[in-house]
Amino acid sequence: MSTMINPTAFDAFAEAYDDDFTHSTLGQLLRPRVWNVLAQHFSAGQHVLELTCGTGEDALWLARRGVHVTATDGSAEMVEKAKAKAEAAGVTRGGEEARRWGSLEIEQISLQEVIEGYFAGLRSPVSGPPFDGVFSNFGGLNTIGEWRSLAAALAEIVRPGGTVILVPMGPFCPWEIGWYLAHGQPRQAFRRFSRNGAPAKIGAAVIPIWYPSAGRLRADFAPWFTHLTTQSLELWLPPSYLDHFVNRRPGLFHRLNRFEKATARLTGGWGDHYIIVFKRN
Ligand SMILES: C[S@@+](CC[C@H](N)C(=O)[O-])C[C@H]1O[C@@H](n2cnc3c(N)ncnc32)[C@H](O)[C@@H]1O
Numbered sequence: 001m002s003t004m005i006n007p008t009a010f011d012a013f014a015e016a017y018d019d020d021f022t023h024s025t026l027g028q029l030l031r032p033r034v035w036n037v038l039a040q041h042f043s044a045g046q047h048v049l050e051l052t053c054g055t056g057e058d059a060l061w062l063a064r065r066g067v068h069v070t071a072t073d074g075s076a077e078m079v080e081k082a083k084a085k086a087e088a089a090g091v092t093r094g095g096e097e098a099r100r101w102g103s104l105e106i107e108q109i110s111l112q113e114v115i116e117g118y119f120a121g122l123r124s125p126v127s128g129p130p131f132d133g134v135f136s137n138f139g140g141l142n143t144i145g146e147w148r149s150l151a152a153a154l155a156e157i158v159r160p161g162g163t164v165i166l167v168p169m170g171p172f173c174p175w176e177i178g179w180y181l182a183h184g185q186p187r188q189a190f191r192r193f194s195r196n197g198a199p200a201k202i203g204a205a206v207i208p209i210w211y212p213s214a215g216r217l218r219a220d221f222a223p224w225f226t227h228l229t230t231q232s233l234e235l236w237l238p239p240s241y242l243d244h245f246v247n248r249r250p251g252l253f254h255r256l257n258r259f260e261k262a263t264a265r266l267t268g269g270w271g272d273h274y275i276i277v278f279k280r281n
Helices: 005-022 025-041 058-064 076-089 111-115 148-157 174-182 212-220 240-248 248-265
Strands: 045-052 068-073 104-108 133-137 158-166 196-203 205-209 224-231 271-278
Touching: 005 025, 005 068, 005 076, 005 196, 005 205, 025 058, 025 158, 025 240, 025 248, 025 271, 045 058, 058 068, 058 076, 058 104, 058 212, 068 076, 111 148, 133 148, 148 158, 148 212, 148 224, 212 224, 212 271, 224 248, 240 248
Parallel strands: 045 068, 045 133, 068 104, 133 158
Antiparallel strands: 158 271, 196 205, 224 271
16 A cells, blocks of 8 residues: 555545534644644744645644744645635735734645655755744644655754654544444554554545554654654544534533643653654754
8 A cells, every 4th residue: 555645635624624623622622732832832933834734724823923834735625725714814925914923825735745855945044944843733644654754854944953843643542442442343443553554534535544653753753853742632532523522511621631731741642643843953
């Protein structure tokens, strides 16, 4: 099985993505947790490359904090949504608000193109690598099954001391294991541990999804990057396909979110997702 997929499969998600996830109770608990980490590492005036930006929610948040963002995604429909949002907010280059805040450029670029060196020729105004940091949120990186070549490509375009923040889906998700075991589906319960990619239904397409452990990413990034932190995201909170639990007991899940946040560094790469941070050597 090829270790990369064609991201056009995600076109089918673009229309409903914000309603189904971003604006859901669960989405509104999760995104600020990631923003909290972004705020610790990215500051106004910096230039950040976002990979797999989806509908541009995080890119817009960064731009509103004064960060210049080049946001990319492989899905044409996702890119359209993100562009419409950026234009409405006036943060596209030359836009009314881009002078006050950061600017936001959005391009249809796949991870495959980034790995093949799409940004490699770019230089920053001081003729170093062009980006102060790179970021990918909520599972965009799970459509590739090999991360060392991505790390090598990022090493070319992130300045020394720059930060890479990744939020992949991890292999060990107790909610998922429990849910599928309770429904008599042991293969589904442990599908994330498959080395060849676990088939997942994305719209009408079935594509392989790979679930790297934090240890695997640390090893793949080690030649060029120093690992700073790993923290769980959705260990006590469920994956989004089980968000009906959250909607039924929002008070309980707000408390679990606070507990998860306080203990996230202890549980590292466990959970539906995790947040891992690297610094370029
Ligand atoms: C679950 S969504 C996350 C979107 C966004 N980062 C967020 O936080 O809402 C995954 C995104 O990754 C993009 N994606 C998946 N595989 C990709 C690839 N190989 N190259 C570029 N984008 C990809 C999809 O198009 C989709 O927008």
